[in-house]
Amino acid sequence: MRLEIVDRRDFLVGAAAMAAVSIALAGPCAAQDRQQPLDEALKKIMGDAKPVDGKITLELPEIAENGNTVPFTLSVDSPMTEASYVKALHIFASGNPQIDVASFAFTPLSGRAAASSRMRLAKTQDVVAVAELSDGKFLLGKRTVKVTIGGCGG
Amino acid sequence: MSKPRIKFPETAKAGNIIEIKTLISHVMETGQRKDAEGKTVPRDIINSLVVSFAGQEFFRASLQPGISANPYISFYLRVPGPGDIRFIWTDDAGNSTIEELKLNVA
Incomplete structure (x- = not known):
């Protein structure tokens, strides 16, 4: 009988803790795919310019099992000379609570317009990349990543 | 910040394009997470x-x-010749970790 009471108490304490965890997670994880902040972020970089044709490569897994650490590589084929180079690459996670992830700046000395890192993805979403070219033009790229376990920081 | 790893x-x-890989230990606290008491854990990242x-x-x-x-x-570097490569990581508190390594050119 005594044992039974202890078990029940443990269960209740456990359940309360679980509830607290889900409340804590509700904020960031409840984030919707939000087009508006993405549009604003792109406008901040591109102004009123429209992206031109050209290839920006986003290497990302199709399915990310762990959203806490998703490897990515951004690259653009460019001669990387004073006359023509990629000034910057920006990456955005459209479904994260904060959509900007990183910006990488290059010079002709970089030799290649490419950078790799690892990002957090809260859930399945589109990852968007923008390349800023030395002639003032922009390239835009997008990849969808399915996330099995979200990187909600819980 | 702990000692970074650089490869x-x-x-x-000279003229070659080499890849440089870096790794540094840091919690990269997002500022979105809540602790057990429901208080937001302040943001603390290498920015x-x-x-x-x-x-x-x-x-x-x-x-x-x-x-x-x-x-x-x-990331990459087009090797101009021998010289030192300097790395500076900076966190939200303004603390920097600086490493300088020699690049040998054959």
Whole structure:
């Protein structure tokens, strides 16, 4: 009988803790795919310019099992000379609570317009990349990543 | 911040493009997470890595909380000749970790 009471108490304490965890997670994880902040972020970089044709490569897994650490590589084929180079690459996670992830700046000395890192993805979403070219033009790229376990920081 | 790990070829030829890989230990606290008492854990991230060759900057990463803990960053350098590569990581508190390594040119 005594044992039974202890078990029940443990269960209740456990359940309360679980509830607290889900409340804590509700904020960031409840984030919707939000087009508006993405549009604003792109406008901040591109102004009123429209992206031109050209290839920006986003290497990302199709399915990310762990959203806490998703490897990515951004690259653009460019001669990387004073006359023509990629000034910057920006990456955005459209479904994260904060959509900007990183910006990488290059010079002709970089030799290649490419950078790799690892990002957090809260859930399945589109990852968007923008390349800023030395002639003032922009390239835009997008990849969808399915996330099995979200990187909600819980 | 702990001592970072940096990897690039031991020797290179002038004009070659080499890959440089870096890793530094850091919690990269997003500022979105809540602790057990429901209080928001304040943001604490490494927000930049600046890399220069012989005093000339050639790569700069501006990082947001969307970058995973223990940030790994790799990038490239077109080797101008022998010289020192300098790496500066800076966190939200303004603390910097600086490393300088010699690039040997064959």
